Amino acid sequence: MSRGGKAPVRPCSILAAGGKRGLVKLIHPRNNVAYGEFRASRKALSVLCFNHNQGNFFFTGSYDNKIIMWDIGGVDSSYNFKVVQLLVLEVSSTPLHICLPPTSPGSHLLTASDDGLHCFNTQLGTSSSTKSRSNEMEITFPIYEEEDKEHDYHTIDGLSFLTDDIIASKSHMHCSIYLWSWSRTRSQRPNKESRSVCAVVLAELQWASTNIPYLALNTCPGRAYIACGDDKGRIWTYHITNLPKNSFQIGKPIPPTQVLEWPSPTRKGLDQTEGPSINSVAMDPELRYLVALSDKNMVIVWRREESS
Template sequence: MEKITEKLLLEKSSPKTSKLEQIKSLNLSGLNLKLQDLPICLLSRLRSLERWDLSRNQLQELPQNLDLPALQFLDLSDNQLEDITSLESLQHLEELKMEDNLYITISDHYKLMVLLPRLMMLNSKNVSSTASHVRYVYTENLRARIIAVWEKNFSLPDPITAEKMLSLETNFVNMTRQQVKFGPSSVSDFTKWRVKTFRVSGSCFGCFCLPPVSLKPLHVLQCHSKLDSCDDFSTQLWSCSFQPQEGSELSVFSGGLVATCGGDTLCLIDCDSGMVMKKYKVAGEEFFSLAWSTVLMSRGDQDSAQLCSILAAGGKRGLVKLIHPRENFAYGEFRASRKSLSVLRFHERQGNFLFTGAYDNRIVMWDVGGVDSHYNFKVNQLLVMQISSTPLHICLPAASSLLCGSDDGLFYFNTQPSSSNAKSRCMEMEITFPVYKNKDKDHDYRTIDGLSLLTDDIIASKNFQYNCIYLWSWGRTAAQRPDKKNRLVSAVVLAELQWTNTDVPYLSLSTCPDQAYIVCGDDEGRLWTYDMSNLQNILRDKPAKPLQPTKILEWPGPVRKGSGPMKGPSINTVAADPELRYVVALSDQNMVIVWKRAETDGSS
């Protein structure tokens, strides 16, 4: 017999309501609950739940991927918890109680501070200062020690083969976990776990051990043409993104699957074969932005919900289209603005949260929820953030932090729900850059037309009319504002990367965090690439001059029938898959250029 039913949840909740979606507080204490007693389909409907008491039960962990976007307080006291990583999906959690769990250690407390970016209170104690130290200072020191182990004991094999690389990786990770000791012995388990998470995220070993990046042009596609005309070399292409690996349902394709948009068309392209696998046309639309996410799809009362990949796209009409690519089905749409949409961005950890920016100078945070087997869905507007000009790029450096690059600068918003339930937000901070001091009548440098995370802390951004890309620290920049009174803060710049001189705006950059790689197109069809795998050593030297690109990839010069080689176009945007197997560039002349990483077999 089921212990947790909809009737029981309503009885144990407050305020009293007839809908699970309206419950704000829930007391399930002392019911002898185990993991199998917690039905994720029912619990995932608690979209407004803020406080949850699960004390005095028999829980060893919580359900994986439990989505409770409003949960701020959780009491797990007096259980049998062993695996605290199951709490990672509760990204808005601010207060957690875990007393009287026999197997929970200090190392587990440290893990929670990393896994839960908003955690401030642990077992009724304020841990804000300790958590900040663990997330930033401790992590960077640990990263430096890991790099030191590599530099002292390892190097790439010659020739590089898959077998040798696998052996090298195993030896490196094992030695690192043995030799890297940092902090008191009571947190040694946390240190080993953190080393392992570096590896899983690709932020450590992958940077050292991958062979040098060599990209070769593979395909040039013309798939967004008006009326499918082969003579259309004027349609602007604006946005592209690779399908996320988690929840990927289209992995049957031989290469990375990338979504592209421009004109009235969305395309899904298999990078390896160059085939357009799916195409969506919307008459009268001009798409400017798209974004992938994974959400829960329920299969009925008896079956557990499963993750599925969805695609959101929007543009001139102010409507967001929601698409389930696996079924080749646009299952819904909603109006996000009466003006054109300029940018869409899903939250990485809360896949149902979608941010839209529009030409009405507003950023709106939506909860698009999941879908059921009949593609029923519900969209809720959560926040409206007002800005002084058109939002161009959205970056999410932390769970409740939003950075927006616009035509009038870079601004920070706090997206954390407020106790007053106010849905309107103003910017809390403007981040300024050194180049602003060079302002003259022809240049103000305030348009931020490139913005992307390189690491958890380091951000790459680009100012229109400035011939460098900034690398700057989000944590150190935000720390300059301890009293939260000063709204103008200077970016803590770590380095500058040399880029081209151009007066063409909106040429966006892209980062590949797992491979420590940055790429940005220019107005001649070229790609400027920057390999940052040696970033810690670079920053240690505190470079006074802009760093040169690792390599500039020249325009491949495709030949137009009857006209000869084509002149290099402006590259509006680029994207790389997480493993850096492919880089896709979109031009202002209706061309999608696919670059592929050259295989290294050691024969050269």
């Protein structure tokens, strides 16, 4: 994003927020100004995502099973801006997560949903360019073969890139996190009928056994770190070292590096708070802090201490 006007154009950071009303608020955090809004959908919004290489490209996912790509342009010194709709991606169910490959954020988009993981072509200005597009292919996982009437593993409720090529993802009801290669998966020829390919899995990470859905994982690529909460207030952490050099075998999950136990805070006159479900986690690029958001309106902040 950039600011202009009479002064020279200079980059600026923009924050976007959206929710039940289908509106996106645009915020200039440095000046603490919510300078505008636009309607992204008539349904509630489920996910927002900026293109990290081109900050004016912005994606919204909503409960009408659509992902829309926008050009929100720049903003001048008077906070004037213009929003243009570029693409509509048709998803089979509500998008839960959006990921753009670090090496090709302008050409592909991965979206996780209750109906699996799907890849879209988002490249603009091509001969096949249309305003509305369906998924290019579905990415499936080995755990799908174990589905039955009581176990449906198609809900992908965690998705994040660990490196330029390695993706961490997890399925609801599967007590493991998959690490898989984007490039090797992408290079496969999709099945003609189902337009699907199986993820090239590099490793499985041991995670909690729970039936609670939508407990999202996150990654800290600069520190090769993965974190994911569970339904008991714990944070499962994994330090993935030398992954490209090692040859991991599928079958026996790798245990976590450390599990951060629920701190059991107390309130005056009340008993200890039981461990809640950790819906999402976030880390700064240097992994100095880890922040967890729970389903009991509590935010837990962890600070990393260097070992002596």
